[in-house]
Amino acid sequence: MSSVLYYALPALGSYAVLSIFFLRRPRLLHTPGVPAFCPRLGAHRGGSGERLENTMEAMENAMAQRADLLELDCQLTRDGVVVVSHDENLSRQSGVNRDVSSLEFEELPLYKEELEVYFSPGKSMGCEPWAGPAEWGHGLNLCPLFSSGTCPSFPGFPLPPTNAPLTSPHHPPGHFAHGSDRHMVRLEDVFQRFPRMPMSVEVKEKNEKLIHKIASLVRHFDRNEITIWASEKSSIMKKCKAANPEMPFSFTRCRVIRLLLLYYLGLLPFVPIPEKFLLCFLPTIINRTYFPFSCSGLNQLSAMVTKWLIMRKSLIQHLEQRGVQVVFWCLNEESDFEVAYSLGATGVMTDYPTALRRYLDNRRAAA
Numbered sequence: 001m002s003s004v005l006y007y008a009l010p011a012l013g014s015y016a017v018l019s020i021f022f023l024r025r026p027r028l029l030h031t032p033g034v035p036a037f038c039p040r041l042g043a044h045r046g047g048s049g050e051r052l053e054n055t056m057e058a059m060e061n062a063m064a065q066r067a068d069l070l071e072l073d074c075q076l077t078r079d080g081v082v083v084v085s086h087d088e089n090l091s092r093q094s095g096v097n098r099d100v101s102s103l104e105f106e107e108l109p110l111y112k113e114e115l116e117v118y119f120s121p122g123k124s125m126g127c128e129p130w131a132g133p134a135e136w137g138h139g140l141n142l143c144p145l146f147s148s149g150t151c152p153s154f155p156g157f158p159l160p161p162t163n164a165p166l167t168s169p170h171h172p173p174g175h176f177a178h179g180s181d182r183h184m185v186r187l188e189d190v191f192q193r194f195p196r197m198p199m200s201v202e203v204k205e206k207n208e209k210l211i212h213k214i215a216s217l218v219r220h221f222d223r224n225e226i227t228i229w230a231s232e233k234s235s236i237m238k239k240c241k242a243a244n245p246e247m248p249f250s251f252t253r254c255r256v257i258r259l260l261l262l263y264y265l266g267l268l269p270f271v272p273i274p275e276k277f278l279l280c281f282l283p284t285i286i287n288r289t290y291f292p293f294s295c296s297g298l299n300q301l302s303a304m305v306t307k308w309l310i311m312r313k314s315l316i317q318h319l320e321q322r323g324v325q326v327v328f329w330c331l332n333e334e335s336d337f338e339v340a341y342s343l344g345a346t347g348v349m350t351d352y353p354t355a356l357r358r359y360l361d362n363r364r365a366a367a
Helices: 002-024 056-064 187-193 208-220 234-243 253-265 296-310 313-321 334-342 353-366
Strands: 041-044 069-076 082-084 114-117 175-178 199-202 227-230 277-281 325-329 347-350
Touching (some): 041 325, 041 353, 056 187, 227 277, 347 353
Parallel strands (some): 041 347, 325 347
């Protein structure tokens, strides 16, 4: 036993020293590519806190605030049109209990006159099984580390009826966005209107026709370098990469779990990273503006665990030096902006681009 320790301890010590050395100096092993853009200010759903989400008006407003990235979700209509819509079912957005895929583009209803901003500052959450919307998921949600992420992330509870109200005595309404533009837009029209604006396109379902149409549109408008594939599911991301391998892509849920394992085992400096973006929620928003679970106790637990796992400055700095840009979502308060940038994140995704632009301008002026 003593002879084993005699050799094992120095070997482990040497490994730890090498791992820490290359964690801090990854460019000695890897040559990062030059990023096509730097997303300091990302507009979540086009900036859904200031105008109706995913409308052209919202995107115009984000552009006026010098946004660097538009975050979009896409669905496919019955007649094969790629539309910008977070939800497949239109109940929340339009009050019409129909799926996008069941309607032709010209049949799509208008958005409601006002839409709740689900990452609203000061919003609280009760312990009802469906006290919050089933549309929480965005970018990368690590809370499925604790659940399967099905309903929406709290297995064992049925979803509410599609026409059920999304507020209750235990779920006070948050902020509401308004706007004069209530029309759903085609992805093609967005590409035409903002030809050089970087965008993140999230695909939520394994719809190969949708994926191939997005890939084709990106090629047609010569946007390969400035359009990001995003999805939580590795099976979907595999199809996205096959449809257009020239587009940069973000980490999926499973890939982030693997990333964290490699980081804590000390292996990360020695492993290649093909992803170019980490789009991840900031743990400090859990139980404040983001409620992945229906019970506050589980939210508190997930906040504590994910904060310990993710909020590691050395990890984020390592990724940045490897050419992986880290963008935290969905932050709507100045205190969260400060936390994200202090950790070394490339950027922040927000519902309120005006507030983030003000923060960034003030930060630059004070520097």
